[in-house]
Structures are given as C-alpha cells and as structure tokens.
Amino acid sequence: xxxxxxxxxxYRITFLYVFLIVISLIxxxxxxxxxxxxxFNSSKWITGNVYNNAAxxxxxxxxxxxxxxxxxxxxELRRLLFNSEEKSNxxxxxxxxxxxxxxxxxxxNSFSSPRNYITLDKGKKQGVAQDMGVITPKGILGxxxxxxxxxxxxxxxxxxxxxxxxxxKNTDYFGSLxxxxxxxxxxxxxxxxxxxxxxxxxxxxxxxxxxxFPEGIxxxxxxxxxxxxxxxxxxxxxxxxxxxxxxxxxxxxxxxNRKEIIELEANITNE
Amino acid sequence: MxxxxxxxxxxxxxxxxxxxxxxxxxxxxxxxxxxxxVIFLYWYPIKGDRGVFMLSAFLxxxxxxxxxxxxxxxxxxxxxxxxxxxxIMRFCFGVNYEFQNFSFKNTTxxxxxxxxxxxxLLHQIVFFTFEMLSLSHILLILKKVFATGIVxxxxxxxxxxxxxxxxx
Numbered sequence: 001x002x003x004x005x006x007x008x009x010x011y012r013i014t015f016l017y018v019f020l021i022v023i024s025l026i027x028x029x030x031x032x033x034x035x036x037x038x039x040f041n042s043s044k045w046i047t048g049n050v051y052n053n054a055a056x057x058x059x060x061x062x063x064x065x066x067x068x069x070x071x072x073x074x075x076e077l078r079r080l081l082f083n084s085e086e087k088s089n090x091x092x093x094x095x096x097x098x099x100x101x102x103x104x105x106x107x108x109n110s111f112s113s114p115r116n117y118i119t120l121d122k123g124k125k126q127g128v129a130q131d132m133g134v135i136t137p138k139g140i141l142g143x144x145x146x147x148x149x150x151x152x153x154x155x156x157x158x159x160x161x162x163x164x165x166x167x168x169k170n171t172d173y174f175g176s177l178x179x180x181x182x183x184x185x186x187x188x189x190x191x192x193x194x195x196x197x198x199x200x201x202x203x204x205x206x207x208x209x210x211x212x213f214p215e216g217i218x219x220x221x222x223x224x225x226x227x228x229x230x231x232x233x234x235x236x237x238x239x240x241x242x243x244x245x246x247x248x249x250x251x252x253x254x255x256x257n258r259k260e261i262i263e264l265e266a267n268i269t270n271e
Numbered sequence: 272m273x274x275x276x277x278x279x280x281x282x283x284x285x286x287x288x289x290x291x292x293x294x295x296x297x298x299x300x301x302x303x304x305x306x307x308x309v310i311f312l313y314w315y316p317i318k319g320d321r322g323v324f325m326l327s328a329f330l331x332x333x334x335x336x337x338x339x340x341x342x343x344x345x346x347x348x349x350x351x352x353x354x355x356x357x358x359i360m361r362f363c364f365g366v367n368y369e370f371q372n373f374s375f376k377n378t379t380x381x382x383x384x385x386x387x388x389x390x391x392l393l394h395q396i397v398f399f400t401f402e403m404l405s406l407s408h409i410l411l412i413l414k415k416v417f418a419t420g421i422v423x424x425x426x427x428x429x430x431x432x433x434x435x436x437x438x439x
Contacts, residue, residue, distance in 0.1 A: 119340075
C-alpha cells in the first residue's frame, strides 16, 4: 500500500495531466457530434455581461453604417408595402400569424474557427428559445442553440455541424446547406439532383422542409458547381449575401406552429 | 510570495480579457487570431509547485474556452504546454535552469525567443489539430498553425519586452 501511494505521489503531475486532458478530450470530442455544452457557453451571466459591455462601447463607432443599413431595409419594406395588392386593410389577427419576430443585437461574432458561435443580447426573458431561426436584413445567420435569462448563443451557418434545408429560388429542388470550414463567405449546398438545370448566379433561398425558417429567406447566389464523386448529385458553392464579418442587428424568428409540427412528426416515427 | 500570487492573478484576468475582447476579434487577413495568452505560461515563475502551475494553466485555457464557445480546446492546449514546459526549458537553457539561482536575466535574447517560440508552436499544433480533428484538413491546419503562430510570436515578443517581469 505504501508503495502504491509512493508511486502515485511521485507521478502525481503526470496523473493530474492525464486526468485533466481526458476531461477536456471528452468535452471536445462530444461537442463535435452533439450539441454545444449547456453549462459552459458564452450566453452565461459573466461572459454575456463582459461581451455586452464591450459591445456597448464599440457599437458607437459603427452607428452611422448601421443607421444606413436600417434605412435601406426600411426603404425596401416600404416599397413592398406600397406595391402590395391588399394595401393597408390587412386584418392583423394574432391567431392567424405563423411567425413572430424579435430583434436583437449581436455582442460576439466569430467566423474563423470550424465551429462558430454567435452571442446575442436577448434571452429567455425576452422570449428567445432554442431552435429559433436568426436572420439579418440580407439573409440567414444561424439557429439559436442555448439561452440564459438575458443572452443566447447562436450556431452560425459557418459551423461544420450546421445543416439547413435550402432550395433554388422559384423551383422546388431542395438540398442541405453545410459548410466545409474553408472560406467565411462561401457555404456548400449538397444533394441537388443532377438533372436540375443550374446557372452561376442563381439565388438560393431557405426551403419549406424546415420548421425553423419561413420559406424563401435569401441565403446567397451560386458561385460554382460540380458533380460529386457518385456523379448523381451536385456540390454547389454558394456565396452568402450576408457579410458574416460585419453583422450587428439581427432578427429572431419564432414559428408558432413548430411545436405542433414536431409532435406530429414524432407520432409518425413512433408507429 | 504574496505579491507573486497577486501579480499572477491580475495577469490571469487581464490576459483573459485582452485575448477575448481584442485578439479574438482581430481576424487579421480573415482568419488570424493570435493566441497571446500563452505568454502567461512564459511569465509564470519557474520555482513553485508544478501542480498549481498546471491547474492555473488549465483554468486560463478553460476561461478562454467559455468565452469563445470552443469547449475545452484552449484548456487542452495550454495544459499540454504547461506539462511539457520543463522539457522545453532544459532544451533551451541547458541543465542549469534547475539550479536555485537561475533567472531569465542570465539568458540570452535568442534563448528566450526560442523558448517562447517553442511554447507557441506546441500550443498552436495541439489547438488547431483538435479544433479540426480530421486528417483531410491537414493543409488547412498547417496553414493556420504557421500563420497564426508567427503573428502570435510577434505580438508575444512585443508584450514580453514591453511588460518584462522585474520581480522574478
């Protein structure tokens, strides 16, 4: 017994190292295939507040750009409103609205690692919940992964775990949007069958298969495409509309029917 | 003794904040974010308990991880560097670093930069390999290791000459 204790004591540094490295390995490798950790992420109180205070200071330097961007968006929305057929006599009835929108500010951005997460300054208290879609005026940004009472983390489209349903605009051919961790303004659309006619510059939008994003939210344009190894599907490089390095104001989308859709789908798989 | 502990705690907090708020948002050339907090391991006193050293290295890495949503990647990299530091020191300064009267003052500039460079290189290799965790991205990993490593070495050398620790 004495010998065992002596042995452990003389190698205690190595044991400490092995112990800690195994813990961190388990955490890291798990996060490659499963969700981000619930306990250690940047939506927590300390991290959220540090980022929030820093963002409060730095946001003053971008106010002019941000204002211009919002005015542009308003202009676009006004144009849509004036040209819509029904004009202003649209009945706003809360029971018929499918999607709710919450605005938020981005307080931490990241786009250089293979698994990028974004932190927002709205949380459970403001009605943010897991699996809400996040968009900017130009296009999609990601999906909410974790929330705390005042902050939330978003899994960016620039994340190798990201998998979003997307289609070619004005057709019904849909595929999955993934990222190969190479360039921060290019994502990949896969599983588009080879018989689909493609043109460089075609617009890609979100598809109707997902209960997270509404159909038709812009994503980007086709940059280049080629067939995959089995020669039956296309691999398409999509250039994003969003400048992922410069995002400030975002919108969170809540699908009111999502719960019902998920319950319904769960019933099918059970039978 | 007490002032050393205090200085290290202060250094810990300041390095985490600078890394997270300044260097993580740098994105130089689109992907280079120098990991300057490694200098904590360079500055950490040579004498003293190795267990405490390893634990504080693990903690500083883990704090950065929590801030940048990278699970335990930074923790793993700094822990490995902390574990291997004595071997790197013996390589850079010869056997005499184990003597009581050893201090950075009796070493040449080249020795110190080599020491810092090796710490950074090892840290980058562990960090980016586990970040990707796939051999098919080996070129991307190498590109990141060298590009980020050189910038990190540059910034750390600046740091170490600007705020050189006088107490040790």
